[in-house]
Amino acid sequence: MSTLKSELESALDNGLKEIEIADDAKAVEEIRIKYLGKKGIVSQLLKSVGRLSPEERPEIGKTANLCKTSLAGAVEEKKKSLSSNTVDKSIDISLPGRRRGIGSKHPVNQVIDDAVEIFRRLGFIVADGPDIEDEFHNFDALNTPADHPSRDIQDTFYLPDGRLLRTQTSPVQIRVMESRKPPIRIVAPGRCYRRDTPDATHSMNFHQIEGLYVDKNVSLAELKGTLLTFAHEMFGKDVNVRFRPHFFPFTEPSLEYDFSCVNCNGKGCSVCRQSGWLEISGAGMVDPEVFKHVGCDPEEYTGYAFGMGIERLAMIRYKINDIRLLYENDVRFLRQFNYST
Numbered sequence: 001m002s003t004l005k006s007e008l009e010s011a012l013d014n015g016l017k018e019i020e021i022a023d024d025a026k027a028v029e030e031i032r033i034k035y036l037g038k039k040g041i042v043s044q045l046l047k048s049v050g051r052l053s054p055e056e057r058p059e060i061g062k063t064a065n066l067c068k069t070s071l072a073g074a075v076e077e078k079k080k081s082l083s084s085n086t087v088d089k090s091i092d093i094s095l096p097g098r099r100r101g102i103g104s105k106h107p108v109n110q111v112i113d114d115a116v117e118i119f120r121r122l123g124f125i126v127a128d129g130p131d132i133e134d135e136f137h138n139f140d141a142l143n144t145p146a147d148h149p150s151r152d153i154q155d156t157f158y159l160p161d162g163r164l165l166r167t168q169t170s171p172v173q174i175r176v177m178e179s180r181k182p183p184i185r186i187v188a189p190g191r192c193y194r195r196d197t198p199d200a201t202h203s204m205n206f207h208q209i210e211g212l213y214v215d216k217n218v219s220l221a222e223l224k225g226t227l228l229t230f231a232h233e234m235f236g237k238d239v240n241v242r243f244r245p246h247f248f249p250f251t252e253p254s255l256e257y258d259f260s261c262v263n264c265n266g267k268g269c270s271v272c273r274q275s276g277w278l279e280i281s282g283a284g285m286v287d288p289e290v291f292k293h294v295g296c297d298p299e300e301y302t303g304y305a306f307g308m309g310i311e312r313l314a315m316i317r318y319k320i321n322d323i324r325l326l327y328e329n330d331v332r333f334l335r336q337f338n339y340s341t
């Protein structure tokens, strides 16, 4: 009996070793048949059980069961691990990995972030206001008369309740001056809305950055210095700034400002239509009427304000000739601004 037991045990040992080194499913199956098949080694060994005494049988029965279940278990395990290995083998690990498009900052946001960063260094902090404004903040407090053409329903999107989508970021000036006392030095980037017919230079939804500096003795020269510094930081040291007289209800004097053409250095080219200058936006000294609306004493304080068209800056910076490209979200276009890859 002890021979039978040790024979079963060594069959188990050998079987496990063979399973261990088998390297495909076919070989494992052959080992299973060799040991556990009807005519397999284990069955052959158990044929002699009949010769054992009844007392000896339970012990051998136990050993035989252990032998069978262990071998069957090992066969299953091996088959499983081989089949998962097979999947792995089907992958060519020498191939380069699949690239994931991680996206990139939209050029409009890129310009906003860079502009804010420049103004931050000049001591401005960021302020914010709602896209849905009331007439008071968008027009009245900005000294815009009731019959001013910009208030016309043809220019402004009105909501049924009389509120409107802000046509400019200038209402943030009002909100800031209502809520804090000078000195004030803020920039306010954000969306604006106008009933414009979209074309290469117009969009119904665009972005501006508003700037406002209010303190004692703020001068127009400081406005020019700030805009010149901005132009240098954004477009390089060769860029110049010029002022042209203009009119805005909320500034006096008012002006429009241009940067010398970054494409031809002011010599004149197709980008600047031979003028050497690129129009950026409007600016001026805060009108005393505006100060009165927000309870700020125009005898004590002066200030300057400016606007900036973000899309305008982006188009200059990235040499884009149609504003609509910025909104179509064509990845072939946007991919060009992905600096991270």
Ligand code: PHE
Pocket: 167, 168, 169, 170, 248, 251, 281, 282, 283, 284, 305, 306, 307, 308
């Ligand atoms: N809000 C004006 C515009 O949209 C620009 C501007 C801002 C002008 C601040 C003067 C001062 O055209």
